[in-house]
Amino acid sequence: MPRNEVSGLGCIILCNLRRHLPHAAGIMDTPTPSSDPFHGLNPADLMAAAAMPTDGGADTLPLTQRDLPTLAEIAAAFPDLEIQDLIGHGGMSAVFRARQPRLDRMVALKVLPKSLAATPGFAERFTREGRVLARLSHPNIVTVHDFGESGGFCFLVMEYVDGVNLRQAMRAGRFTPEQALTIIPVMCEALQYAHSQGVLHRDIKPENILLDAKGRVKIADFGIAKILDENGDGGMMLTQSGAKLGTAPYMAPEQIEKPGSVDHRADIYSLGVVFYEMLTGELPLGRFAAPSEKSAVNGNMDEVVFRALAKDRAMRQQSAGEFKTQIEGIASMPPQMRRSLALRFSSFEYKSKRTLLGWPLLHITSGIDPTTGRKRTARGFFAFGDRAVGVVAFGGYARGLFACGGMAVGVCALGGMSIGLISWGGFALALLLAYGGLSVGFLSAGGLALGWDAVGGFAAGVHAYGGQVYALVSGMGGQVHAPHVMRNLIEAPPLLLWLVRFTNQTGLVASWIWLPMMIPSVLMPWWARRQLEFEAQGGAQRPTAWHERPSRVLWLLPAAILMFLALLWMTIHWVHAGQSGLTAQTFIASAIEIVGCVLAALSLPLWLRLVPMNSFYGVRLPSTFLSDERWYDVNAVFGRHLFGWSLAVIAAGIAGFYQLPRHQDAYSWAAITLKLVAVAASVVSTLVWMHRHPVGRPAIKPHRLIRNIEMILPALVLGYFIKAFICASYSIPHGNEPGVAKGSRWLASRLNTGFAAGDLIAYAHESGQTWLARVVAVEPKGLQLKRGSSPEKFFMPWDKIIGKMLFSYYSPNGPTQP
Structure with missing residues (x-):
């Protein structure tokens, strides 16, 4: 995996830690210089975690405060090192931060207190740990520089890792699937190397996975590893017979049941647990859900994780390399394909706490219910899902007072197949009014219409009007088969006359009605998934900027309704004007309005920070690709300005339909100029903002006069247009x-x-x-x-x-x- 991806991930995690763990141990109380890669995070917790007991066996004695050597004792025992302070201590060792003057480098000194050095088995285990680690030379494994005995202390001189462990990073915020897919393959690579050297870790867990300042992943604490000799008979195993080494939630079943027969596949199981925890934020205990039900990953990833967590080790991946290959096969898919598959296989449920009429005010579901194995059903006042039942229901199958979906059943139904009192769709069946491709109802209009009164390309009923007409009483149209053929619509019954007028007025409108109806069906599940993730990360309990809240996406709904109404108004104007009323001015005004709607549709997602970094949509300057944060900040500024200008362009387009002849020539040029000014002003405003907010430096505060001028100039442009044409x-x-x-x-x-x-x-x-x-x-x-x-x-x-x-x-x- 490219190192720059890991480095970027490390920076993100460190920044998150500082934001979410401001009072955690190891955070400096004083401001840090800008050169500090941790933004004030003290790496002491890392080595303290590495020193904690991991072997959980009966032969590990607790290390009390009085057993800890003092700094003076350590300094006297290690004259070649400058001992700085105690980082932490665990069940069998203490770790000090030290400096090697001759090499001018920081190291971690891990020592065994004298009171424990005499305990049978401790010194031997400690020396063995040094030999194990000394054999491992890999960029993703903590390096051992030296080991031995000095001044009565057994010691290890280890690489000092500036960073955090995975547990700290997970507490700071839930990992995204992309981040997990970045870290786990690197760990597989390190474990594959260790296994090839005959070394097992046997205690893979988040505390033993470190992320340094450069974003590199390192595995620490091979202190309980089992070294296999060439014959693989385990003759060098030095722990007590049958001791269960590891941390319970991460231990493979054979580590608990048959600890003497553990092989490299136990590490694969433990890594699978870590992977599952990174994806879902939970441990795979008992009957646990598939990762795709908890996170935005697809069903293929479920199979990889479940295989790693198989109780029978013969069913797991047979090497860390195989595990890595399977993960990277999914990770190498284009991001859009991964997101598409993730949405396809996702499963979640969002239910609001507020109720109305005994139902949740809002209920949104997706995917399969793991308890029943069937598709989830949303039941609420507002219901969204594959199956939705509510007062207002949107879904593949929707049933409610108002229902919209693939199949819709309700008082008012809109869908591919709609059944109700009033129905609108591809196939519409209604008791009162049916409108669609194939419509059947008391009043029926569409391509093929069957009803008491019917209007359509093929219309059949008691009274009918259309191209091919079959009527029991009276009809009018192209080819009419009826006892009475009407010569003029004035002869038509009142309901048929109203139906004809309704069809004429709504013919073009019907082509637009799907736009506002489709948006909630897509928008609300998208929002619900991210709202669940937001709440799981504790976002609802802490102050959060509006642009970090999933609810920001809901602004797309009123914006879409606004654009729909503008386009609907334009369509109705065209229908009423007819061919004789269509002039050059009408075309120009329509073009201005459409351009305004397009600018609004393109700019609002940028403003709401919904568009991830990409190479074709957004402000694509070199500095915007430095980080995700910079990308979102710059494009949000551009989107905000362009959206404001787009509303002015839409209003100008609407005003164009009402221009008096005296102003029409000047209006055309002024409206075109306004479009160009809208784009240019947005670009200039964005560039000015970027200049005032340089990367890695404090923001530049502009003079108050300049800020006032920046606000006055757009007002003057809009004021001139309003004065001249409105x-x-x-x-x-x-x-x-x-x-x-x-x-x-x-x-x-x-x-x-x-x-x-x-x-x-x-x-x-x-x-x-x-x-x-x-x-x-x-x-x-x-x-x-x-x-x-x-x-x-x-x-x-x-x-x-x-x-x-x-x-x-x-x-x-x-x-x-x-």
Whole structure:
């Protein structure tokens, strides 16, 4: 595995430890320099953990405080070392931090107290540990520099590891599957090497797996290892006969039942336990769930883990190398494929604590229930799952008051196959109204429609309308087979007439209705999975920034509804306008609105930090690829600015449909310019932010004047567009119109939202000034107007109309009405 991946993982873990374990032992109380790779984490806990007893046998005596040698005694016994302090002590040894002046390096000195050195078996075991470790030379195994006896102490001079052990890292936060898939293959590599040297570890557990400052994985404490001779008869085993060496939850069954017959496959079992714990946060005790039910891994990974945890060692992987190959085979899949498989095989259940009508307010399920072996069923007021039952239900099979899914049954049902009072889908069966490809109901509309009143390409009913019509009473359409053929829709029964109008109005709308319906089905299970992980990590009990909470993804729902309504409004406008009403201005406004929706759809996931590091989507500058945190920070800034501008572009697109002829030419260029300004302003704002937040250095605080200018410039751009094309303020120099005071200020709409008799409008006079008049009548080519109390009317073409006066927001004589 590439070392840079491990190094990045180490940095992430160390940062997490500092964030989550600020009061843990070994954390420095004083600030640390920026060069400190641990951000203040003291590595003392590592060597203390390595010194803890791991053999659990009856021949291990407790080491009391009075048995511990003092620093003075150790310094006198080891004159070639500079003894600094006691790191920790375990059941049979104490570990000191020391410095070798001749080599100018830090080492860990592991010694056996004199009071225990005379105990039968202790000194021999201690020397054996040194010989075992001295035979192992591997970058992922803690190195032994020297061992022997000095001043009455048996000792080991070991590599000093700056870092944390896996247990500390797991307490800081649950590992992601990607992190586990990074660490375990490295451990397999180290164990495979040790096994090839005839060395077993026999106590693989998180406390004995170290992660150093450079992100490297190292296995510590081979102190209870069994050395096999060339004949494999175990003749060099020095522990008591039948002693059970190891830590209970991580021990293979044969370590407990037949400790004398243990071989390298016991280490594979222990490593499988560690792997399962990293993936799920739990130990595989009793009847335990598959990893895919607890974590985002696929079913193939379940098979690998279960095989490593087999009670019969003949069923396990037969070497650490084989274990590594199987894991890397899954890890080498493209990330998108792994995520897809993980979602496919995932299994979880989220149930809200709040209830409504006796049901959980929200119930979300996915996958197989391990207790029944069947698909989980979501039952709640809002229910989401493969099978969902609730007041509002979304799922593969959905049943409720409102149901949406592959098969939907409810009062209002929407789905591939829908059954209900009102149904909409590929096959729609309804008691009242059915709308779909094949629809059957009292009122039926669709490709093939069967009902009392039916409208469709093929329509059959008592009354029918469509292309191919079969009617028992009356029909109208292309080819009609009916006793009475209607010549005009005015002859149609009221329900059939309403159904025809409904179908005409909703034909294009039906193509959009799936968009808002599909989003909750995808969004809510995604949120529930991450919410469960968030709660399992204790996120709900600690202050957390909004962008770290899974609930941020729920902002996609109102944003999607907003875009859906904008596109739906545009579609309805096109339907009402018809072919005769479609102009170049309509196409331009539609294009502006669509571009705004696209910008919003692309920018919001970036702002919500939902887009992981990739090479095709997002801000892809060299500095953004330095770390995940930098990637998310930079793209969140870009996404936030672009999303804000996209809303302005959508609004500008909607305003384009209502532009008066006088403003249309200028609007087209201004709207296109606004799109370019939106993208350019977002890019510039992001680059400025990156300059002010350099990597590895403190943020640069800008001057207040510069910050104010940065806020004013976008406001000026939007203000100009609003003033020119949406609404503007007018000062009235003369009070010639009734109800309009001289010197008053009015807000006028520049949009063509309709004119009625009596409206006060502004128009461009031939003198070049803006004059006011009252509307008398609306004509296709302009307006009939009159001024003041004069009874004379005059015509003003559309290209002279500036806008309609809305209201006066200031009048020297008090409030006035238009």
